[in-house]
Amino acid sequence: MGLLSEGSPLSWEDTKKLADHVRKHGVVQFINLYNRLRDRQGDMLKWGDEVEYILVKFNDKEKTAKVSLNAEKYLSLLQEKEREDPNNVKSLWRPEYGAYMIEGTPGKPYGGLLAHFNVVEANMQYRRQEASKLLEPGEVLMSLTNFPRLGAPDFTDPPAVPTPQDGASKSLFFPDQAIFLGHPRFQTLTRNIRSRRGEKVAINLPIFKDENVKLPFRENLIELGDDGSSEKAAKDDHVYMDAMGFGMGCCCLQLTFQACNIEEARTLYDQLTPLCPIMLALTAASPFYRGYVTDVDCRWNVISSSVDCRTREERGLEPLKENKFQISKSRYDSIDSYLSEEGAKYNDVKLIYDEDIYKQLLDNGIDKLLAQHIAHLFIRDTVSLFSEKVNQNDLEDTDHFENIQSTNWQTMRFKPPPSNSSIGWRVEFRPCEVQITDFENAAIVCFVVLLTRVILSFKLNLLIPISKVDENMSRAQKRDALRTEKFWFRKDITSNAKHTSDEDEITEFTIDEIVNGKEDIFPGLIPLVYSYLASMDADADTHCTIQRYIKLIERRASGELLTTASWLRKEVLSHPDYKKDSKISQKINYDLLKKIHDLETNKISCPELLGPCTVSKTTETIPVAMKKAENCVSSVDC
Amino acid sequence: MSSRNFYSTGNILQYNELKKKAGLNSRDELSEALKIILSDFKSKGDSTEIPNDANINSENLDRKELKIAVKVLLSKLDPTNLREAFDRVFEVLNTEVIESLVVHLEKEETGDNILPVLQNLWKVLEEYHNNKRLVSIGVSDVDTDKFIQFYNWANIKPNIIQINLATCCVVPPALQEFTKQNDIQLLTHSDPDPIITKESLTEFFGEQTELNWVVRYQVHVKCRGVLSAKGYLIHINRSS
Numbered sequence A: 001m002g003l004l005s006e007g008s009p010l011s012w013e014d015t016k017k018l019a020d021h022v023r024k025h026g027v028v029q030f031i032n033l034y035n036r037l038r039d040r041q042g043d044m045l046k047w048g049d050e051v052e053y054i055l056v057k058f059n060d061k062e063k064t065a066k067v068s069l070n071a072e073k074y075l076s077l078l079q080e081k082e083r084e085d086p087n088n089v090k091s092l093w094r095p096e097y098g099a100y101m102i103e104g105t106p107g108k109p110y111g112g113l114l115a116h117f118n119v120v121e122a123n124m125q126y127r128r129q130e131a132s133k134l135l136e137p138g139e140v141l142m143s144l145t146n147f148p149r150l151g152a153p154d155f156t157d158p159p160a161v162p163t164p165q166d167g168a169s170k171s172l173f174f175p176d177q178a179i180f181l182g183h184p185r186f187q188t189l190t191r192n193i194r195s196r197r198g199e200k201v202a203i204n205l206p207i208f209k210d211e212n213v214k215l216p217f218r219e220n221l222i223e224l225g226d227d228g229s230s231e232k233a234a235k236d237d238h239v240y241m242d243a244m245g246f247g248m249g250c251c252c253l254q255l256t257f258q259a260c261n262i263e264e265a266r267t268l269y270d271q272l273t274p275l276c277p278i279m280l281a282l283t284a285a286s287p288f289y290r291g292y293v294t295d296v297d298c299r300w301n302v303i304s305s306s307v308d309c310r311t312r313e314e315r316g317l318e319p320l321k322e323n324k325f326q327i328s329k330s331r332y333d334s335i336d337s338y339l340s341e342e343g344a345k346y347n348d349v350k351l352i353y354d355e356d357i358y359k360q361l362l363d364n365g366i367d368k369l370l371a372q373h374i375a376h377l378f379i380r381d382t383v384s385l386f387s388e389k390v391n392q393n394d395l396e397d398t399d400h401f402e403n404i405q406s407t408n409w410q411t412m413r414f415k416p417p418p419s420n421s422s423i424g425w426r427v428e429f430r431p432c433e434v435q436i437t438d439f440e441n442a443a444i445v446c447f448v449v450l451l452t453r454v455i456l457s458f459k460l461n462l463l464i465p466i467s468k469v470d471e472n473m474s475r476a477q478k479r480d481a482l483r484t485e486k487f488w489f490r491k492d493i494t495s496n497a498k499h500t501s502d503e504d505e506i507t508e509f510t511i512d513e514i515v516n517g518k519e520d521i522f523p524g525l526i527p528l529v530y531s532y533l534a535s536m537d538a539d540a541d542t543h544c545t546i547q548r549y550i551k552l553i554e555r556r557a558s559g560e561l562l563t564t565a566s567w568l569r570k571e572v573l574s575h576p577d578y579k580k581d582s583k584i585s586q587k588i589n590y591d592l593l594k595k596i597h598d599l600e601t602n603k604i605s606c607p608e609l610l611g612p613c614t615v616s617k618t619t620e621t622i623p624v625a626m627k628k629a630e631n632c633v634s635s636v637d638c
Numbered sequence B: 001m002s003s004r005n006f007y008s009t010g011n012i013l014q015y016n017e018l019k020k021k022a023g024l025n026s027r028d029e030l031s032e033a034l035k036i037i038l039s040d041f042k043s044k045g046d047s048t049e050i051p052n053d054a055n056i057n058s059e060n061l062d063r064k065e066l067k068i069a070v071k072v073l074l075s076k077l078d079p080t081n082l083r084e085a086f087d088r089v090f091e092v093l094n095t096e097v098i099e100s101l102v103v104h105l106e107k108e109e110t111g112d113n114i115l116p117v118l119q120n121l122w123k124v125l126e127e128y129h130n131n132k133r134l135v136s137i138g139v140s141d142v143d144t145d146k147f148i149q150f151y152n153w154a155n156i157k158p159n160i161i162q163i164n165l166a167t168c169c170v171v172p173p174a175l176q177e178f179t180k181q182n183d184i185q186l187l188t189h190s191d192p193d194p195i196i197t198k199e200s201l202t203e204f205f206g207e208q209t210e211l212n213w214v215v216r217y218q219v220h221v222k223c224r225g226v227l228s229a230k231g232y233l234i235h236i237n238r239s240s
Helices: A012-017 A019-037 A071-078 A080-084 A114-118 A120-132 A184-197 A229-233 A262-272 A275-283 A300-306 A355-363 A368-377 A399-405 A438-458 A466-476 A511-516 A525-534 A540-558 A564-573 A586-600 A624-629 B016-020 B026-044 B079-093 B114-130 B144-153 B165-170 B173-181 B198-205
Strands: A047-059 A064-068 A091-095 A101-106 A139-142 A203-206 A238-241 A253-258 A412-415 A426-429 A487-490 A506-509 B006-008 B066-074 B098-105 B134-140 B160-164 B185-189 B209-221 B226-238
Touching: A012 A019, A012 A184, A019 A355, A019 A368, A019 A399, A047 A120, A047 A438, A047 A586, A064 A586, A071 A080, A071 A091, A071 A101, A071 A120, A091 A120, A101 A120, A114 A120, A114 A438, A114 A540, A114 A624, A120 A139, A120 A438, A139 A586, A203 A300, A253 A438, A262 A275, A262 A412, A262 A426, A262 A438, A275 A438, A275 A466, A275 A487, A275 A511, A275 A540, A300 A466, A355 A368, A438 A525, A438 A540, A438 B226, A466 A487, A487 A511, A506 A511, A511 A525, A511 A540, A525 A540, A540 B165, A540 B185, A564 A586, A624 B185, B006 B026, B016 B026, B026 B198, B026 B209, B026 B226, B066 B079, B079 B098, B079 B114, B079 B209, B079 B226, B098 B114, B098 B160, B114 B134, B114 B144, B134 B185, B144 B173, B160 B165, B160 B173, B173 B185, B198 B209, B198 B226
Parallel strands: B066 B098, B098 B134, B134 B160, B160 B185
Antiparallel strands: A047 A064, A047 A101, A047 A139, A047 A253, A091 A101, A203 A238, A253 A426, A412 A426, A487 A506, B006 B226, B066 B209, B209 B226
16 A cells, blocks of 8 residues: 555545546546556566564563554654655665554565565565564564454553444454554454445355354343344354454465566566465464364455445346446455456456446557456545545546546556656556565565566466456455465466367466476476576576575475464464364464564474575675666666 | 587576576576487487577567677687587577677686787677677676786777686675776676587487587577577587
8 A cells, every 4th residue: 555645535435426526536537547558668577575463562471462553653663764754765665454453565666677576575574674663562563464362351552442332343352442543444444345335345254163162152242242143144163253353363475566667567467376275375464363273274255345336236146236346356355357458358247347347448459358347446436535635637647537436446456657656557456465575474474576577488378267367266265275276277387279179278286286397297386487497697695595495495385394373373273272172362373473473583493484595695685786787777678 | 419519508598407407507497408408319210400599579669779798618629610609690590690709718728828818719709899799798707807807908808807606705805906907898708618528419419429519599689688689509510
């Protein structure tokens, strides 16, 4: 999330009235922007990661660990440097949904040299240290996808009480004070999504049925203040959650990279799409919700349900009267269509969009694929509008477009250049779960960026029908999916393979086979990365670092190492206090988070999770000789 | 048996057979590429023109956006031979300038006394550099002490030293320090030495074939981390 525009949010009633206004102007703004920037060429590779962190407060006497609601205080300190000298900071800090969350990104994007892979981890370390040194005693910054007891009794510091009768969330479990209050956006979104939906959001995750879980697993919600609506929404044998905070309060690891022009951006958007579920399974890191062990390993569906603003009509539960469309997915979900010519033939999911908007886009010179993508994004209403932003100059402003674009939270995001900037067409890769250490997070982002280079250099074709990507997304989130599931993948990824039939073209592989290869059948992503690296001029330190990152990915993919989710499970299930009831007590939570912290600070080693080598040759700056060898300062044409 | 003594693989990124065998080392990659072109020659007849244009720029990028990196793996260590390799690669790549050139001397040929041979050959590199045809020039697999000695001797200083990948995580500290001090690119490679074994030479080109040199070129799109072409040139001697 970028810098948030300040301002006063409109009430839901006013926002709702302006939905068509935002849509109408948003589409016009996109058309103007597209016509201004469609031919932009020659942008270099620039890229950056986003790591989200939670603040945890330990109480060593009482043996508790809670989320610390201090993000606002630290954020204003962290942003001081940027306010004073925005062009010379090593890190940028942004608020996130939770009052216990912050997001850090590098101060400047990394560049297109291989040597840049060697500065990523150093920058992540810098960010972690920069934030950590501000904290109070007992407070710790952690890159953990979900706080295990988020929404369980007494999970915040200072304590906060849920308010089921009023406020933004009306949650039985998640107090509004746990929402970041330093900017009105988050509460407004919470309220508006709930209002638009017509009821609280409902998230049901299958519980891990350990020996002592009493079946059917059902909780007494009335005693928490339920008016009956939660009772209705909660499913048996599921961990039920009822607030946006359960999803948007999770941390992600995302990366954005600049393409050399719009065509390359489309290609990468499409080619990375089949990798989303694969990377999700590989980075799985969130098996615990609301103090329970669940049967899923990933956050994805949780966030998806947590911001599902569709009405009952839109969800197909009631006939359409007030609303225009039945919509099959939440606004946070996997993408529904490819954007490149190559991808077009794999668009096998029926796209919902407004015909008039689609036609308007076509009439203004936008091709079918992009037009249907934009029209599909614009089936959503705005869920957050600020009074200062209602009236805009559509020739220059893009806020209405961004309003809809930035609240379509999908696996991939296709990002046009911002107006009046030197930034080009970009693609954002959003499925990954954040890992405990900087080493792991650096490994993952470098691996993904390397894959983009491999795809472009070898002109690979990873496309599979988009419906199969959706199938993979649901498989990826299952418990231990990495070792037990198979995933649809393309058999022949060399580009000129002919499109015959699905059966000939795709098959099911394990993650190990996809990543490490299957003899005589599939080359494997890592061997392709090695081929690429062997053809590039890598400096010795960078090469060493990348090798160690790839080794980690290779071992995780093969199952030799545990995924973060599997490791977290194992820790809880083997805790002496654990009663085989799938519950994470304060004490278990405390011990687990302590261990995570010790791991992150290198006090203990954990070869089953990280392997034998967790140290890279990362450094803050790239060697002068490497910089000179490929002078990237002047703009080169694409 | 053919009497040809020069072979060019063309841009091997176009061979899907090779992509499917990802992760090969350069010896195996070259072997596979040779198999492909030799069977092609066989089917089309040996009079097939050697491609002079390796089509290194299929996307029609401006030449200034590309960086060409060449490694000459020299088996016959005489300057004439090196010149021949240069002339061939300039011709095949249809370029006036090569941005980065590294020369490797086959170990069996140099023995322990690499410096005099290297110095003799280096004069050729200096000459091409002075004529603005080579920009960065460097050497491969020269021990730290000898490299420093060589650096101090050279008129035009090498600004690349390649070391074998197998040892990349344990770079000699003295080399690390020296390259840092002098802005020398300390790069890795994983090229087996020799790049073609005697057995393969016989298999591909018949008995009594000797290798003169192999050139590998890699064309990168600057600042984008994209490889746009890669290929090998091979020059042999048939003593029959």
